[in-house]
Each structure stands twice: as structure tokens, then as C-alpha cells.
Amino acid sequence: MKALSKGYNIVGLSQGNLIGRGVVEFCDGGPPVKNFISLGGPHAGTASVPLCGSGIFCILADDLIKSEIYSDYVQAHLAPSGYLKFPNDIPHYLEKCRFLPKLNNEIPEKRNTTYKERFSSLHNLVLIMSENDKVLIPKETSWFGYYPDGAFKPIVPVRQTKLYTEDWIGLKALDEAGRVHFVNVSGGHLGISKSDLKRIIVPFLVDEASVKSIVMPGCLDFHAQSHKITIGNK
Incomplete structure (x- = not known):
């Protein structure tokens, strides 16, 4: 990827952030990622099936999926199952969930220092x-804040989580170096005003003219054009 040889930025939207982090942590020999901008990323997991709703169908579907979420079939066929983390079922999550435990270096006997580096x-x-x-x-x-193991309250702030205090993925090191920026915006999921976009995101994309940017909003399709890659929803 000669066009990205000097490095590139990633802008992640929702679950696209986990794909972007996978690129950073798992890929060998790739060009360096400079800035990672995450909007609405389920970095510590989510405790409910996303994008359904509160109607009776969604409630029934949610209960059904939850009961089988860590089965081999659901893990292989439902993308969000890879980052659903029920705090009252942590042992099953660590054993059967195929993606997030690896991404967050959560399994003690399988922690990979390369991901952290x-x-x-x-x-x-x-x-x-x-x-x-x-x-x-x-x-x-x-x-990266989440519920404590075994309960749905209270919410544990990021700097009090084991992922941070034991620095499983290097988040603490980044934070102590002043390279983590925690930003709170008004609005719903992925909602951000144009003024906030220009104020918060754009400065990290224009610092170096030679650095390209990659947008990762969804999860399924890759389209490459003019050195910009978009992962879109179907």
C-alpha cells in the first residue's frame, strides 16, 4: 500500500471502530496508523443487541439472541455477537466470544504484548x-468505561477498569503520554454537529498533508478510491 506508506488516520463510526482497532493491533507489516478518531465505538462491549428498539418484537428477539449469543452459530453469523459482553456471564464471554476478548487482551493466558505495543x-x-x-x-x-464483572451497575469509569489499570492494550500508556482525548458531544448515537466535527475531528486529519485518512463506519463492504477506504453498511 504505497499510498499509505507514510502513515494514515482512521475515523471509526460505531462498530467500525473495532474493525479499525483490529487493523492496528492484528495486522503485521502494515503502514503506521497516526491518529485514530472514534465516534460511538463499543470499545468495552455492549450489553444489549444494537439497533433494534423497545417494541415487543425487539424484546423477544433480544431475549432469544441473548440466550444463544455465545453459541458457535451466532458468533459465526451475527457480527454484533463478537462484542456483546454481558456482565453477568463473563466466564462464558471470555470462553466463547470470538472477537472482543482478543481485541481487548482480556484473556490472561493469551495476552499479546504486540497488540499493546x-x-x-x-x-x-x-x-x-x-x-x-x-x-x-x-x-x-x-x-472504554463499562459495568463491573457480575453486575449491571455502577458503571466503572475507564481509569478504574482493569483494562486501564493493568494496561492490557496500552490505553493507560497513551493516556499518561497525553495522547488520549475524551470528548463528550450532545445528540444520539453517531450524532455530531458540523461545527463539532470541524472543531474536534478535522484538526487531527489535516496536520500532515501526506497522511491519508480511512473512514470505517460500518462493517461489510470495502470500497477504495483515491486512497480513501470506506467500509459501509448493507
């Missing part, structure tokens, strides 16, 4: 949380 090499990590986000449960997952 790669993630902590970012120049800037911008974590944007929407104040009225009703899709991510809890919304603080956008900042």
Missing part, C-alpha cells in the same frame, strides 16, 4: 461519546 504507538486517540446514545449500553463504552 501497536495500539500504544498511536499519535492520538480521540474517543467521542454521545451524551444521549441509546444504542450503546452503556454509552460510556465509547470511552
